[in-house]
Amino acid sequence: MLRNALRPRWLALLALVLLVCAAFSWMGSWQLGVARDKGAEQARREVATSPRVPLEQVLQPQQGFPVVADGRRVGVRGQYDPGRHVLVSGRLQHGVSGWWVVTAVRTSAGAWLPVVRGWVPSPSDPAVSADRVPTGPVLLQGVLQPDDPPAEGAAPVGSESGAGSGSARTPEQLRALDAAELVNLWGAPIYNGFLVLTGEQRVQQTAGQPTGMVAGPQRVPPPTVQPSGLAWRNVAYAVQWWVFAGFALVLWWKMVAQDAREREAAERGGMDDGGTA
Amino acid sequence: MSVSGTRDGTRKGAGSGVGPALRRFEIMAFVVGVGLLILCLEVVLHYGFDNDSLAWWSPIHGVLYLLYVVTTADLGMRVRWSLGRMVGVMLAGVVPFFSFVMERKVARELHGR
Numbered sequence: 531m532l533r534n535a536l537r538p539r540w541l542a543l544l545a546l547v548l549l550v551c552a553a554f555s556w557m558g559s560w561q562l563g564v565a566r567d568k569g570a571e572q573a574r575r576e577v578a579t580s581p582r583v584p585l586e587q588v589l590q591p592q593q594g595f596p597v598v599a600d601g602r603r604v605g606v607r608g609q610y611d612p613g614r615h616v617l618v619s620g621r622l623q624h625g626v627s628g629w630w631v632v633t634a635v636r637t638s639a640g641a642w643l644p645v646v647r648g649w650v651p652s653p654s655d656p657a658v659s660a661d662r663v664p665t666g667p668v669l670l671q672g673v674l675q676p677d678d679p680p681a682e683g684a685a686p687v688g689s690e691s692g693a694g695s696g697s698a699r700t701p702e703q704l705r706a707l708d709a710a711e712l713v714n715l716w717g718a719p720i721y722n723g724f725l726v727l728t729g730e731q732r733v734q735q736t737a738g739q740p741t742g743m744v745a746g747p748q749r750v751p752p753p754t755v756q757p758s759g760l761a762w763r764n765v766a767y768a769v770q771w772w773v774f775a776g777f778a779l780v781l782w783w784k785m786v787a788q789d790a791r792e793r794e795a796a797e798r799g800g801m802d803d804g805g806t807a
Numbered sequence: 808m809s810v811s812g813t814r815d816g817t818r819k820g821a822g823s824g825v826g827p828a829l830r831r832f833e834i835m836a837f838v839v840g841v842g843l844l845i846l847c848l849e850v851v852l853h854y855g856f857d858n859d860s861l862a863w864w865s866p867i868h869g870v871l872y873l874l875y876v877v878t879t880a881d882l883g884m885r886v887r888w889s890l891g892r893m894v895g896v897m898l899a900g901v902v903p904f905f906s907f908v909m910e911r912k913v914a915r916e917l918h919g920r
Binding site: 774 | 865884
């Protein structure tokens with residue numbers, strides 16, 4: 531039978547079948563890609579519409595960053611520490627490279643939560659200044675994100691000021707927003723992951739404070755979540771393309787086998803009817 | 808699409824089991840023909856009216872069409888169709904209403920009716 535499969539006619543057909551298989555596989559991969567995109571889109575929509583929860587429901591200090599916290603909208607009560615204040619370089623905002631302004635918030639759990647308060651086009655932007663950090667207890671709303679992967683050569687880009695000094699004019703600059711690095715600057719306990727700020731309010735207005743919030747840096751748009759879900763319908767299409775490709779191969783083999791049986795029967799000089807039973 | 812077959816509608820040299828294979832083919836040709844009309848409705852709803860209420864049908868139709876292809880191959884090999892004929896009958900299953908025509912044609916040919 532194998533000998534029969536190697537006849538030019540069947541080999542030529544096999545080449546054709548393999549071409550069809552390649553095309554079908556490609557269609558399958560394409561559908562799988564569509565499925566991933568749609569799944570990510572769905573997940574994004576779900577996260578965006580899922581109700582906001584208190585931070586402590588999804589994330590604890592000094593714990594790993596759980597999958598359910600990724601992209602989760604949370605509310606947190608705490609107090610900014612203007613002395614714990616860093617810039618993270620290489621961040622795009624509407625296509626322009628700049629810096630994230632990240633300030634530590636001490637939560638009710640007594641741990642430091644890195645909060646991305648906004649974006650500045652330059653480290654000398656006035657919005658970076660520590661006196662733009664709201665004072666007193668605040669209620670924050672935002673979207674949780676996992677830490678950046680550690681940057682290569684993760685040493686601070688520039689350190690013109692002492693770490694954690696309250697009067698820092700030019701804050702520490704980092705390449706990556708990573709708790710493992712921040713803990714060296716801010717101390718423990720600290721949260722893994724960070725909050726991208728979408729809203730903040732003072733908890734109580736005291737007489738001495740201005741009523742409005744000070745203008746901070748330009749907000750960072752809530753990030754999109756990592757692709758996680760799949761759109762099952764497109765997965766089904768992908769699988770079907772691959773099954774069709776497999777079937778083309780099976781059909782080729784069946785035809786070779788049938789042809790071989792008929793040849794054998796003819797060679798034996800028996801009935802010219804192959805019988806194939 | 809009825810098979811009046813007590814006799815296997817065999818002609819020269821055809822393999823065994825043609826009758827049941829033909830019946831399976833006829834059933835799947837009918838199912839796929841109807842399914843394809845539902846699929847057309849789905850496409851019209853989706854693109855014309857932005858309505859996805861029939862979207863669940865398409866992957867099911869994919870499976871049904873696969874079954875149609877399998878039954879076609881099974882029948883085609885039993886009655887010694889050429890590869891071109893086989894592929895032609897398979898492709899008839901993706902043209903609205905044509906699978907009904909093809910089913911009649913195949914049945915008439917194999918039954919000699």
